[in-house]
Amino acid sequence: MLRFILSRLAMAIPTVVLVSVTVFALIRFIPGDPAALMLGDMAQPDQIAAMRVELGLDRSMPQQFLIWAGDVLRGDFGRSIVNDEAVLPLVVSRFLVSAEIVVVAVLLASLIAVPAGVIAAWRQNSLTDLALVGTATVLLSIPTFWLGLLLLLLFGLKLGWLPVLGYVSISDNLVDGLLYLVLPVVTLVIHEAGVLIRMARASTLEVLRLDYITHARAKGLSEGAVLWRHAFKNAFGPTWTMIGLILGNLLGGIAVIETVFTIPGLGRLMVDSIFARDYPVIQGCLLFVALSYVLVNLVIDLLYPLFDPRVVAE
Amino acid sequence: MKKLTLNGLIGGILIAVLLVTAAVGLFWTPFDPMKLSFTARLAAPGAAHLLGTDEFGRDVLSRLMVGARASVWIGALTVGFAVICGTLIGLISGYARGWVDGVIMAVNNALLAFPGILLALGLLAVFGANQYGIIFALGIAYTPSMARVVRGAVLSLREREFIEASRVMGNGELYTMLRHILPNCLAPITVLATSMFGWAILSESALSFLGLGVPPPAPTWGNMLAAGRPFLQQAAWLGLFPGLCIALTLLGINLLGDALRDKLDPRMRGLK
Numbered sequence: 142m143l144r145f146i147l148s149r150l151a152m153a154i155p156t157v158v159l160v161s162v163t164v165f166a167l168i169r170f171i172p173g174d175p176a177a178l179m180l181g182d183m184a185q186p187d188q189i190a191a192m193r194v195e196l197g198l199d200r201s202m203p204q205q206f207l208i209w210a211g212d213v214l215r216g217d218f219g220r221s222i223v224n225d226e227a228v229l230p231l232v233v234s235r236f237l238v239s240a241e242i243v244v245v246a247v248l249l250a251s252l253i254a255v256p257a258g259v260i261a262a263w264r265q266n267s268l269t270d271l272a273l274v275g276t277a278t279v280l281l282s283i284p285t286f287w288l289g290l291l292l293l294l295l296f297g298l299k300l301g302w303l304p305v306l307g308y309v310s311i312s313d314n315l316v317d318g319l320l321y322l323v324l325p326v327v328t329l330v331i332h333e334a335g336v337l338i339r340m341a342r343a344s345t346l347e348v349l350r351l352d353y354i355t356h357a358r359a360k361g362l363s364e365g366a367v368l369w370r371h372a373f374k375n376a377f378g379p380t381w382t383m384i385g386l387i388l389g390n391l392l393g394g395i396a397v398i399e400t401v402f403t404i405p406g407l408g409r410l411m412v413d414s415i416f417a418r419d420y421p422v423i424q425g426c427l428l429f430v431a432l433s434y435v436l437v438n439l440v441i442d443l444l445y446p447l448f449d450p451r452v453v454a455e
Numbered sequence: 456m457k458k459l460t461l462n463g464l465i466g467g468i469l470i471a472v473l474l475v476t477a478a479v480g481l482f483w484t485p486f487d488p489m490k491l492s493f494t495a496r497l498a499a500p501g502a503a504h505l506l507g508t509d510e511f512g513r514d515v516l517s518r519l520m521v522g523a524r525a526s527v528w529i530g531a532l533t534v535g536f537a538v539i540c541g542t543l544i545g546l547i548s549g550y551a552r553g554w555v556d557g558v559i560m561a562v563n564n565a566l567l568a569f570p571g572i573l574l575a576l577g578l579l580a581v582f583g584a585n586q587y588g589i590i591f592a593l594g595i596a597y598t599p600s601m602a603r604v605v606r607g608a609v610l611s612l613r614e615r616e617f618i619e620a621s622r623v624m625g626n627g628e629l630y631t632m633l634r635h636i637l638p639n640c641l642a643p644i645t646v647l648a649t650s651m652f653g654w655a656i657l658s659e660s661a662l663s664f665l666g667l668g669v670p671p672p673a674p675t676w677g678n679m680l681a682a683g684r685p686f687l688q689q690a691a692w693l694g695l696f697p698g699l700c701i702a703l704t705l706l707g708i709n710l711l712g713d714a715l716r717d718k719l720d721p722r723m724r725g726l727k
Binding site (some may be wrong): 164170292394431434 | 462511561562564565566568570571572573577578579580581611642652657660661664665666667684687688691692695700701702704705706707710713
């Protein structure tokens with residue numbers, strides 16, 4: 142077990158290094174002098190020259206990378222060009238807003254979708270199965286930003302049940318905060334449930350074909366016991382991996398939802414920074430999300446043996 | 456089997472409607488999609504304007520038709536880019552093996568470690584937010600998945616007897632690769648390319664919705680949704696129809712993708 146954990150950790154290290162190099166390189170690809178970009182349009186030539194030295198742009202690329210990576214390791218992600226705010230605290234505060242929505246949504250989606258997928262597989266080719274798979278395919282085809290707009294139109298504007306614009310943090314006011322969370326979370330749950338129902342169904346089907354399931358049934362076990370104790374436990378692995386991928390993807394792709402519901406999250410910060418050409422913030426967001434994605438997938442991997450102990454033996 | 460054909464049929468019809476609409480939109484639209492008319496502002500769907508007009512009095516149906524063209528065009532170029540680059544990289548990597556493969560796959564995996572849309576956002580910062588920026592950004596973001604799938608297929612193929620036979624017969628490496636290995640990779644490439652077409656259309660509309668895509672006044676489904684947002688209460692159709700177009704297109708691609716996957720690649724059956 143310890144060897145499994147250590148090997149997974151060791152595998153993550155090169156990924157982290159390569160991800161950092163990619164983020165570093167990406168920003169360097171932007172046409173123009175980074176020093177001039179960081180100082181904005183009003184910079185004087187001597188300011189740019191001083192900035193070049195400060196950023197280490199007069200050194201070789203590998204040296205520049207090491208300086209940047211060293212700063213990042215010390216928690217110094219640089220400062221925003223727009224308002225001189227330190228990037229890391231800014232990114233973290235916005236990340237917490239996004240994470241709240243994403244985590245709650247993925248949790249709820251899994252709780253609904255996984256049992257639905259298992260039932261669909263259990264009743265393969267029945268009307269129930271057809272209805273569940275059909276619904277799932279329709280749900281995952283609806284773009285979240287459109288679904289969000291429709292829900293906003295119905296529950297916010299027409300019925301007036303839920304707030305339309307703005308955002309209140311749960312930590313400031315629990316009830317209001319929850320009200321503001323309802324629509325974005327429901328939007329994400331509907332979409333992601335579509336993805337997860339299909340995944341859970343597919344992996345359950347694979348398992349239900351196996352001989353040991355027939356054996357369990359022949360032993361006289363109830364269908365409930367066969368499904369839950371034998372099929373579900375072995376079928377959950379791929380779905381678990383998918384949950385991790387969705388979690389990471391949402392952290393990167395939640396910008397549209399945050400735009401629809403005017404939520405000041407990480408996605409919105411990233412998009413606003415692209416508009417403002419605020420490169421240190423773009424770089425910070427990219428690095429932070431990519432590293433969280435690696436981390437989420439690492440945790441998912443490390444917990445995988447709970448569902449499928451065979452991976453440790455390999 | 457019956458269900459599979461039903462999937463393929465519905466998906467095929469939806470995609471055919473999309474392609475025909477886009478093609479017709481090249482030559483003819485009911486109204487000039489860019490023509491402003493202040494007397495017809497926010498007109499509800501009716502006999503004159505089937506799907507209503509927008510805040511500038513432009514005909515929504517005409518704009519949706521031109522938007523279909525933009526979606527298909529951007530989707531096709533993005534997928535084309537990812538298929539060509541990904542296939543080349545995958546072929547080289549899988550066939551060369553050794554350190555070449557090691558280096559290529561290390562870079563590939565680093566790119567795969569980014570959520571796709573995030574990488575696209577980062578690349579958009581580099582290329583600039585416009586039509587071609589989107590195509591390059593999404594194309595680069597999707598290339599690693601294609602490279603990985605092709606490499607996997609090549610690695611398993613190159614150990615097969617018929618590839619060995621081709622070598623023994625004295626065929627060159629390049630000939631073997633193009634004549635025998637590539638055609639056998641087409642099934643997984645087709646399956647992935649179909650899904651990618653859907654991802655590309657969805658991402659394009661999401662980016663346009665965010666204002667990072669095709670800039671107005673040129674209509675795309677995404678920027679039409681974004682532009683219609685402030686008027687939703689008076690003119691719900693502005694929020695309804697562009698989104699419906701995106702959703703139906705994605706549904707068509709997903710159904711067609713399922714049908715293709717079941718037909719071409721039984722191993723991938725039922726996966727997302």
